[in-house]
Amino acid sequence: MKYLKKENALEKRIRLDEKIIRAIENLALKKGESFSLIVNKILEEYLKNNEIFPSLNEFYAEEPNLKFDFENKIKIFENDFLTVDLSPWRGKINLIVTSPPYNVGIDYNSHDDSSSYEDYLEFSRKWLTKAYDLLADDGRMCLNIPLDKNKNGLRSVYADIVTIAKEVGFKYQSTIIWNEQNISRRTAWGSWLSASAPYVIAPVETIVLLYKHQWKRKSKGTSTIEKEQFIEWTNGVWTFNGENRKKIGHPAPFPVELPRRCIKLFSFEEDTVLDPFLGSGSTLIAALEEGRQGIGVEIDSSYVELAIKRIMENFKKQIEFQI
Template identity: 60%
Template sequence: MQPYFETAEPECRLYLADVLAADFIAPESVDLIVTSPPYNVEVVYGTHRDDLNYAEYLEFCEAWLQRCYQWLKPDGRFCLNIPLDKNRGGQQSVGADLTTLAKRIGFQYHSTIIWNEGNISRRTAWGSWRSASAPYVIAPVELIVVLYKQEWKKSSGTRQSDITQEEFIEWTNGLWTFNGESKKRVGHPAPFPLELPKRCIKLFSYVNDLVLDPFAGSGTTLLAAVMHQRRAIGIEIEPTYCELARERILEYLRSRQYTLQIGEEKEVYGELISWR
């Protein structure tokens, strides 16, 4: 399958495809997966349904988690950004349920990072206001569940780390505090901030490792990978978001004054790039 968009150096490929039908990634080839799947909270993504009943949602998650398990190297890591819980359509322990699913598939559990997004001011549901009748308790945090395939100690790769001492000390503390991303600024209904994949990539992978995001969205994980000298593969089912991801990566590469190649014509803008 031809990529929707690709760069040669740094190597980055984005595919317009359904993660469940993706057959273009070699088994046990991926060093790190960083992703945030649909939360099933009725977000309008385009053609994708984000309003499954909870049993259907878990079935969908099990299917794509199985694909991720196949793609990871034996010493590969998986950073899964998911909600702690949800209350639309009934209270559900999403974080616990998806972690249990992943372990059932074969993933090993390492740790959970709490991302304090600090968005409590956006809440609109209180349940029974100022009454013990049926109040809602909502934590303004999300989870980054850190999993691995077989071995936690990383034996493959370049062994070249680019994380600073200050970053390592701060990021190995399992409480991360930084703001979320603006939907309006990015142009995607549920973006995560660049800071999230940047930290995961620098903490859990080596330079030139292969990073995968099976729900690439606006391309934030791919952009972070390119910025930090990792190879990257993204899968995104919506053409609009594939184009958005392409534009964001191109903008970064132009800012780095690489060489853009479109067909046979070259201009001093970006990296070696092709797209459909």
């Protein structure tokens, strides 16, 4: 007798009728997918049709408010990711690359980055639920989050958000450590040379690799990554500097190098890449450079304008370089 094993935090054993097992095996053989994946899909479809799953309607309630459409390749929506209507892309996004707000009191203009930790985790659960819904079955996500935070109390951000992501339905693949070589303070000077209360501060962030149903892509496409890059970037420690916030004009920009590596390593040409928290536009700059379709959502109008400006300036530089 076969059993279904769920790959999330909970594991369940389910006894199936022999006739059902044979039918599922035949379906799995035809589709070239695993037995457990077929069972999950059947159950998800049944639960969805019978409205047993919580309704996702609230996540698609607001008109898109398209602010930028570059040659039908790069689109920017000025809206809240939690409510913007992205229905045309449900189940079609190949890769999500994003760095959500960290909840450490950064002044983002239109986003409260100093809510309670409980509210922050609930916010994370909501946006992760929508991101999961938008991904294709073989879609991936590169999630840039801190290891922890110490503002208003020490919190294990990485562990908590990865746990929530798995509860939402994501499967865990791996974690890249981004050594951005940036540290603001060394220790609590009141405990200098003492075991009284020293602080351990890691000058790194994480890029969590998650996926929806299966990690291996169903169909092959054209990669843009070079051999040397593949060898270097599949090493799980990436070392490059963070971005200068004053130079960019955003309180927490990440360098184009981060999404560029994620896009080249985890997607094919013409794939659709989404950044739910676009900020200064780094993800879409990299998407355009690498021949991907790009979608960005940003709630703040000033950051939307900043992203558009950076994308167009970068595109002009590309043209000039080619000439």
